[in-house]
Amino acid sequence: MNEPDDDLVRAVEATLFASETPLTPEELSRHLGGAPVKPALASLAAHYAGRGVHLVERGGRWHFQTAPDLAHLLRREREEPRRLSxxxxxxxxxxxxxxxxxxxxxxxxxxxxxxxxxxxxxxxxxxxxxxxxxxxxxxxxxxxxxxxxxxxxxxxxxxxxxxxxxxxxxxxxxxxxxxxxxxxxxxxxxxxxxxxxxx
Structure with missing residues (x-):
């Protein structure tokens, strides 16, 4: 498989970074004029593996999240987690x-x-x-x-x-x-x- 174009990888990265919600590959593709984004997503996921943030897929949608081992650094002390009955x-x-x-x-x-x-x-x-x-x-x-x-x-x-x-x-x-x-x-x-x- 050919390596994705650097400009496309950067465009996918910027779109995901700016998005308020996780995006499906189809939504990303539509936003980027129908470009094939799956190779770019795979490239970005590999690039961010082992870094402070990861690019992850959850339920068919992609977004950046803090690396699990660093999440405690970003938690605010005053923030009370929602307690469910x-x-x-x-x-x-x-x-x-x-x-x-x-x-x-x-x-x-x-x-x-x-x-x-x-x-x-x-x-x-x-x-x-x-x-x-x-x-x-x-x-x-x-x-x-x-x-x-x-x-x-x-x-x-x-x-x-x-x-x-x-x-x-x-x-x-x-x-x-x-x-x-x-x-x-x-x-x-x-x-x-x-x-x-x-x-």
């Missing part, structure tokens, strides 16, 4: 592992009712979106995660979510949850509440 953490994990899901399906997995405000909090955070309506009687709203969710948790795709074996190895599975998962084959159900517990 246990209900919100569980709902987020269920949506991530089972999307698209309705509120009734979330409640069935959790075993308790989910307040509308819980889903509103997740949508305000930009991690969950309305993905349409289920084609069943009542046509309930269904929810899915967003590219911002993937970016926040450092995932390229949902396939990068930890599985039950990884969660167990990390000591994040309660023995009762693990036993329930083994009995029901509900890997994601137990992983759901536990993956969010790291928040």
């Amino acid at each position: 246990r209900a919100a953490v569980e709902a987020l994990a269920i949506i991530a592992y089972h999307e698209p899901v309705s509120r009734a399906e979330i409640e069935a997995i959790r075993g308790v009712q989910t307040a509308k405000g819980t889903l509103d909090v997740l949508m305000e955070a930009g991690w969950v979106r309305i993905a349409g309506r289920r084609e069943v009687p009542g046509r309930p709203t269904i929810y899915a995660t967003t590219p911002a969710f993937l970016a926040h948790f450092g995932l390229t795709t949902r396939r990068d979510l930890p599985g039950i074996d990884e969660l167990r190895a990390a000591g994040l599975l309660d023995p009762v949850d693990a036993a329930y998962a083994a009995l029901t084959g509900s890997e994601a159900g137990s992983a759901a509440s536990e993956s969010g517990a790291e928040e």
